[in-house]
Amino acid sequence: MSSTISVTLPDGSRREYPQGTTVLEVAESIGKRLARDTVAGVVGDCLVDLRTPLVADAPLRIVTARDPEAGEVIRHSAEHVMADAVQRLWPGTLIDAGRQDHSEKYQYDFRFPRPFKPEDFEKIEEEMARIIKEDLEFERDEVDREQVRQLMIDRGEELKVERLEAIPEGEAITLYRHGSFVDLCRGPHVQSTRQIGAVRLLEASGAYFKGDESNEMLQRIYGTAFASKKEMAEYFARLEELRKRDHRRLGRELDLFSFHPEAPASPFFHPRGTIVYNGLLDLMREKYLEYGYHEIITPQVFDVELWKRSGHYENYRDDMFFADAFDDVQDRNNSIKPMNCPAHCLLFGGRSHSYRDLPIRIADFGRLHRYERSGVVTGLTRVRTFSQDDGHIFCTPDQIGSEIEKLFDFIFEIYELFGFDDIKVFLSTRPEKAMGDPKVWEHAEKVLADCLEERDGVDFTINAGDGAFYGPKIDFDVHDALGRAWQLATIQLDFQMPDRFDLKYIDSDGAEQQPVMIHRAILGSVERFFGVMLEHFGGDLPPWLAPEQLRVLPITDAVMEYAEQVTAAARARGVRAELDRRSEKLGYKIREGEAMKVPYLLVIGGREAENGTVSLRLRHRRDEGVQSLDSVLDRVVEKIENRSLEL
């Protein structure tokens, strides 16, 4: 190994340094100003601490406070400063660990005798300001495990000692200090606390130690930090914009749905929301014809024996509602379905099948009820009653591959209609609470993995232990306005249910065989899809889904009769059209039409009435000018029929 290394900078220039030179030293050799602003480095694709010695030839980019990567480093350092502030204010408070999440927030957990209150936040923020002003340098130490253990024992940091155990043997352990604060940490960190330009604490909550419900609950504080006050102000402005897209807010403003305490976590869809909801179902029904599905309708309430047989009683009982007859309360015999699959098995098993019949694809929009624990429900994305575009495919083992291929086509065809592009695919494998032979599981997981591998343009991540209790699955996640991921589509392979329900088909050789069952949903929960989609569009639904597609705005009462004709003509062509009869000024009517996000506004005054024309205004755009009624309606109908995303 040579004793000098060659560093390539972003402008393409190369510089030679002695091996072991740090990122900061490289910055210093380039310029004083750069060195002062350096907060980290990027070696290759990897964000590294500015104190990291460079050991091999590599491309290097110096990260200053202005670069996008700086935020992560600054927040990470603010995290330590916050922990330091808490320990300064309340000596003896034990620290657990900090973490950053996806959305410019950091958190730190403490063992603290009581929850943190908003008043505490002020004190902590003041203390943090003091630490930042002290301009304390961050120091990095690479140390051996025993030293760290002894240090943490000496400092009384029991939680840290326990955390240390979890670090795999052989992994390098680093400590970061600033002032008298020291934490076990991978880094990277800024040079000194002065580089943290602006901090704000956001909220407090409880959090289980190591994320395990059986452990003690620690007190967590969330905060955020930026290089400057200006960046922080921009962050809060951005958050406010996102709140405007929140589907719960849009649902109320656009009169789509509401919730009532009498039925917690159970949405009421208003007439407008119901149009949208049914629009989604209509889409699926139309595609079912193409993809060979048969829709069925099944009961809501079942004898509990069904769930004992399917395995739900054992694995899923806590999440189920029971609906017993008045004189039967003790026995909990009647249960409301949380899933459709057992009913579909009963249907399949109700007659004999030939291999020639397979695959059989059945679809069911049946209403499901699941008792979600009180703390987990939110808006439309996690509810207690919902429908899925649920479907089950019964097929032979060698049909699995082609069925899953078809499902990928189906899913991507549907998602394209909504312009969903940020989709993450996961393969979830055998969970702890699983039914059936591990070997069967292994096989099923392999089948799914193979299908994913073969599919071009699909990247997937493995979610170990995250499968359903009856089989492995492929999930498709989409993000909401606040950046939270929600599972929409799912494909689940199931060898257990056919066995439990003793399902059979007669093969070509006359022998009885067990079919494979594929559980699948494309929208997933229609409610959740509704919510995520609403945020995705920011309420601006494409014409085919807009509850009110067109609104006629007469300027004066004198043209009311013609306005009625226009409205009737639109309706005659199948357009959901309304007429604003109120004696308000045009500006006022436009404002309301825009606020309700109606895609097409048709303004009608004396000139239009005289010539049999309309003046068109498209949603969030200016006046498009006077056109003939027919050409406007042609356009509207065309956009609706093609399920266009454009107006």
Added chain:
RNA sequence: GCCCACGUAGCUCAGUGGUAGAGCACGUCCUUGGUAAGGACGGGGUCACCAGUUCAAGUCUGGUCGUGGGCUCCA
């Protein structure tokens, strides 16, 4: 289920122990106005619910329900 915060008119919110308020929305009337808010008047509240403290509670205390943000869970 656990931790924290919140709950006042349909909506957004003000009101910190002493006679419930504003804007928007809603109703009536006037206005017939050409591309994002015309005017006047009016109706509307068991201050989430139940207890308690107090001469007096929207306001203080406890509980319940609901909502929000997290944790755990999420077939």
